[in-house]
Amino acid sequence: MQNGYFQLVNAPGGYGLQIFQPKDGGADVNLQEVLNYLERESVPYDPMAIKKAILSGEDTVCFLERKDCPALEETYSIEVSQDNMQVILRFYPASQSGKRTTMDSVIRDLRYRNIVYGIQMNVLQDHFMSDGIYGTDLIVAKGKEPRHGTDASVRYYFNTDVHAQPTLKDDGTVDYFHLNMINPCRKGQLLAEIIPEDEGEYGITVQGAKIRPRQVKKAHLEFGHNIEISEDRKKLTSLVDGHVSLVEGKVFVSDVYEVENVDLSTGNIEFEGSVQVRGNVSSNFEIRAGGNVIISGVVEGACIEAGGNIIIARGMNGMAKGILKAGGNIVAKFLENATVSAGGYVNTESILHSNVTASTEIQVTGKRGFITGGHVRAGQRIEVKTLGATLGAPTVVEVGVDPEKKAEYMKLQKEISEIVKNIRSIQPILASFTEKKNRGVRFTPDQLNYIRNSAATMETQKKSLAEKNARMQELQMEFNPQEKAAVIVKGEVYPGTTIIIGDSSMQVKNTYQYCRFERIDGDVKATAI
Template sequence: MQNGYFQVVRTPGGYGLQIFQPKDGGEDVRLQEVMDYLDRQSIPYDSMSIKKAILAEEDAVCFLERKDCPEIEESCRIEVSEDNLQAIVRFYPASQTGKRATMDSVIKDLRFRNIVYGIQMSVLQDHFMSDGIYCTDLVVARGKEPRHGTDAYIKYYFNTDVHAQPTLKDDGTVDYFHLNMINPCKKGQLLAEVIPEDEGEYGTTVQGAKIRPRQVKKAHLEFGHNIEISEDRRRLTSLVDGHVSLVEGKVFVSDVYEVENVDLSTGNIDFEGSVQVNGNVSSNFVIRAGSNVIISGVVEGAYIEAGGNIIIARGMNGMAKGTLKAGGNIVAKFLENATASAGGYVSTESILHSNVIAATEIQVTGKRGFITGGHVRAGQKIEVKTLGAMLGAPTVVEVGVDPEKKAEYMKMQKEVSEIVKNIRSLQPILANFAEKKSKGVRFTPDQINYLRNTAASMETLNKSLEEKNRRMQELQLEFNPQERAMVQVRGEVYPGTTIIIGDSSMQVKSTYHYCRFERIDGDVKSTPL
């Protein structure tokens, strides 16, 4: 392939410009490039004649002037790319009476332009050892691009997904004995290590200037008790047998307190680490754990609180007093006559006459998969097979608002109502004192002291009312339903069910099948799955 080019040549009676057509798919001669060249040489021309010669199918000569052909030496134009990583030379042939340039002169020109790095001698040799490569961009110098490094990162040797779901069997039930959400660890086990940053390598411009690679980030390990860090502070290992978890970038290992049953033989349990119960938890007993609570049996009307997850393999019959409170997720075979609150999700096969709250999702799956009676609330989504009951047991499901914030709002409503009641009881007292004072009535020291105390109480109440009203306004702004908040039903929805999404609600008056309830144009509406 050869680009088209041009040359000033002798012609009968003067000199002209010969256009050499491209070969093997090369580029055509550029009219503007020809005119710029002739302007630099102060040679007069007719652009239309040149254009006609360029468009000709064969090599053609365009007459320029009735004078001797000027002696024009071979020349070149040097350009440097914007990133300073390439120097490009474009050669123009000498006139028929002129001389060729030399390789040394071109190198001298490059150095004059401060192009000193990555000179491509072979490219220059190809030009000067041949008849010349003209009107073609030749890369005669190449800089070195910087090799950008990579940030340091921490590699964890345990599952860090706090939203991991329980394992589902082929028949649709949950395998509560093989959960993938708890991470047991052994003493001496490697938990995490820092993979160091790669600084990368400097690059070089064709002018010889250094190009700094992008700055990379370092990483460091954060950890709690029961963990040892290596001398180079790059590796964490466990000092005990326990459970490992990652909370807000910090690695924790909790000891495990293991018992057969929680009953009169153990009493209540309050433990900083994790608690594992191989049997059952009897009614009226309390378990408080800083990390996870794992129960292989059934829970009766007990109170269980965990900073992490609560897992109950055989479910909970709360007897209208049992309570679960988890900072993480709650997984149980069933929840019956219980109160449950999770900072993450709730996963179970059935919920019966219970008050259940989850910050994210509630999944009621499995063969039965029903929610009947009670009040079930989730921040984002509720997924269930059967919702309500044929006999019309009042069932309320609610999504779209953070349950904790809504509970805070409801509590504040009651507090504000009580404050307003107290303010109204004090107003007549202060008004009575003010009226008597205007009539010149003199008060005893005890009356004055009572007045001061009443006025101070009024000021405190007004200040508290202002703060609570402000907080209620903030909460109201957050009560817009979360995007795609929904109740998804893979079976039936029975009459007697109330579905609330944000501040909109729907009373179900007829049976629905295989549908999704969403908030559309301000109303709760059903759409098919």
């Protein structure tokens, strides 16, 4: 492929402009480029005649002047890119009686313009060792792009996925005994290490200036008890046999406290690590653990709190007084007459007459898969097989708003109401004092002290009111239900069920099957799965 170009040549009776047409798909001769060249060299021309010669499609000579052909040396233009990473030369041939420039003079010119890096000698040689490469942009210098590095990272040698779900067996039941939600570790086991940052490499412009690569971030390891960090502070190793977990970027290793049952033989249990109960937890007892609580049997009307997950293989009958509260997820075969709160998700086969709250989602799966009675809330999604019951107690399910934030909002409403009540009770006292003071009434020291205290209380209450109102406004802005918030029913929904999504609600009056409830145009509506 060869681009078209032009040259001043001798012609009968004078001289003219030779147009060399492109070959093998090369670019056409550019008319404006020709005219600019002739202007620079003070050569007279007829633009229409030149245009006609270019458009003829044939190599041809356009007559210019009845004089000897001027002896013009080979010239070139130099263009430096805006980012100073590339230099383009475009050569114009010498006239037929002119001389070619030299490679040394071009290199001197480049250096005079402070172009000192990345000169492409092979490109220049190709031009000067041939008849010349004209009408073509030649990249004669290239800068070096910086090589951007990568941030440091932490590699964990245990499962950090806190969203692992129980396995649904072939018979439709859920395997609560093999959940794989806990990461056992051994003494001396490598838990995590820092993969160092790569600083990258500097780039260089054609003028030789350095280009800094983007700044990379370093990493550091955060950890709790029972963990040793290496001297270079890049590796974490367990000091004990236990369970390892990652909580908000911090590695924890918890020893596990094991008991057969929680009853009169053990009393209440309070433990910094994880607790494993091989049997049952009797009514009225408490387990409070900093890690996970794993129970192989049944939980009666007990109170269980865990910083991590709560797993109950055979479920819970709360007897209207049982409480489960987990910083992580809660998995139980069934939940009945209980108050349940999870910082993550809740997974169970049935929920009966219970108050259940999950920050993310609630899945009620398995053969039964029903929610009947009570109030069930999830920040994102509730998935259930059967919702409500033919003659059952009223059932309320709610999604789309973080339950904790909604509870905070309700609490603030009560507190603001109380503050307003207090302010209204103090206002008449201060107004009366001002009115009497203006009339010249004298007050005893005790009365003045009482007024000062009342005024101070008023200011404190007003400040508190402003703060709580501001927080309420913040929460209101967060109460727009998430786009994916939904209640998914894979069986039936019975009349008497209330479905709330954000600030919209729907009272179910007819039976629905296999449907998805979403908030559409401000209303709760049922769509097909």
